[in-house]
Amino acid sequence: MKKIITLLLTVVLAASTLFVTGCGEKSDAENKTFKVGIIQLVEHPSLDTIRESLIAGLEAEGFKEGENLEIDYQNGQNDMGTMKNIAQKFVGDEVDVIVAIATPAAQAALSETTDIPIVFAAITDPISAELVASNDEPGGNVTGTSDYIAVDKIMGLAEEITPDFRTIGALYNTGEANSVSVIEDLKAYAEEKGLKVVTSTVTNTSEVQQAAQKLADKCDIVFSPIDNTIASSMQVATDVFNKSKTPFYVSADSMVKDGGLATYGIDYTVLGNETGKMIAEVLNGADTATMAVKTMSDLQVYVNQTTADALGLEIPQDIIDGGANIL
Numbered sequence: 339m340k341k342i343i344t345l346l347l348t349v350v351l352a353a354s355t356l357f358v359t360g361c362g363e364k365s366d367a368e369n370k371t372f373k374v375g376i377i378q379l380v381e382h383p384s385l386d387t388i389r390e391s392l393i394a395g396l397e398a399e400g401f402k403e404g405e406n407l408e409i410d411y412q413n414g415q416n417d418m419g420t421m422k423n424i425a426q427k428f429v430g431d432e433v434d435v436i437v438a439i440a441t442p443a444a445q446a447a448l449s450e451t452t453d454i455p456i457v458f459a460a461i462t463d464p465i466s467a468e469l470v471a472s473n474d475e476p477g478g479n480v481t482g483t484s485d486y487i488a489v490d491k492i493m494g495l496a497e498e499i500t501p502d503f504r505t506i507g508a509l510y511n512t513g514e515a516n517s518v519s520v521i522e523d524l525k526a527y528a529e530e531k532g533l534k535v536v537t538s539t540v541t542n543t544s545e546v547q548q549a550a551q552k553l554a555d556k557c558d559i560v561f562s563p564i565d566n567t568i569a570s571s572m573q574v575a576t577d578v579f580n581k582s583k584t585p586f587y588v589s590a591d592s593m594v595k596d597g598g599l600a601t602y603g604i605d606y607t608v609l610g611n612e613t614g615k616m617i618a619e620v621l622n623g624a625d626t627a628t629m630a631v632k633t634m635s636d637l638q639v640y641v642n643q644t645t646a647d648a649l650g651l652e653i654p655q656d657i658i659d660g661g662a663n664i665l
């Protein structure tokens with residue numbers, strides 16, 4: 339009898355130990371704190387919006403900072419070396435995901451790891467930036483969102499607001515793959531329409547004023563792609579173009595808010611939220627190699643009324659009635 343009781347006790351004990359460990363493991367997984375490292379190229383309004391809304395997107399999926407999420411946010415200071423160092427630090431810290439905001443940040447992250455998943459945000463052209471082989475099947479440790487825009491739609495808007503332009507000035511940073519790709523599209527558009535493109539390029543923000551001045555005197559309109567350097571110097575650029583009464587078309591809502599005349603672009607809050615969702619999927623175990631790059635399909639018109647007034651331009655009623663965002 340004693341033996342049987344001992345045996346029973348042993349079985350019960352063993353079972354309860356199993357039960358307890360089982361539970362313990364489960365709650366360990368539930369209590370895991372995920373580490374996310376964010377590299378943001380530089381702080382300008384659009385990239386800040388993207389970062390804030392991707393964190394909100396993560397939260398909507400149940401990943402909350404201070405609860406089950408640790409976020410290490412680092413500003414890349416617009417410098418490749420700095421961004422590579424940040425990426426190396428994230429690799430050393432064994433973060434679960436690296437989030438890269440803007441093209442050069444994603445390029446820096448990928449140069450430091452092909453193992454840790456990278457989710458990028460707002461990459462205009464992930465293929466020409468050599469981040470993915472294809473948007474549908476990225477095939478590696480990288481995926482994310484794209485803010486690809488159709489240049490012909492922005493030029494269509496320009497035709498409506500300021501018809502009959504012949505010469506388009508292109509102001510951008512040649513070091514940004516995201517800009518170079520859009521300017522190629524612009525040149526193709528211009529060739530088809532028999533228009534002329536005059537380029538004036540910069541390598542950093544200190545060159546923007548002079549480069550803008552060069553275009554102000556000889557172009558009917560000026561265009562900037564989704565260029566981080568120009569987005570960081572909108573005040574300088576718009577001062578030049580408003581003085582010369584040159585309509586300055588841009589590529590992002592923030593660039594319109596900061597003085598550009600108009601654009602036909604995406605909503606970066608939506609893009610940020612979508613990026614947050616993708617990061618959550620990766621934290622939940624999804625494989626970046628099979629997660630298609632997400633492109634935003636909802637484009638809207640943004641117009642800066644103050645700039646239109648400064649240029650003495652009337653925004654066509656059609657555009658206003660069509661639901662343009664007047665900033």
Ligand code: TRP
Nearest residue numbers: 384440441461462516565569590
């Ligand atoms: N698309 C840019 C890139 O690929 C990043 C970006 C997002 C941006 N929003 C912007 C640049 C607004 C200029 C303005 O690097």
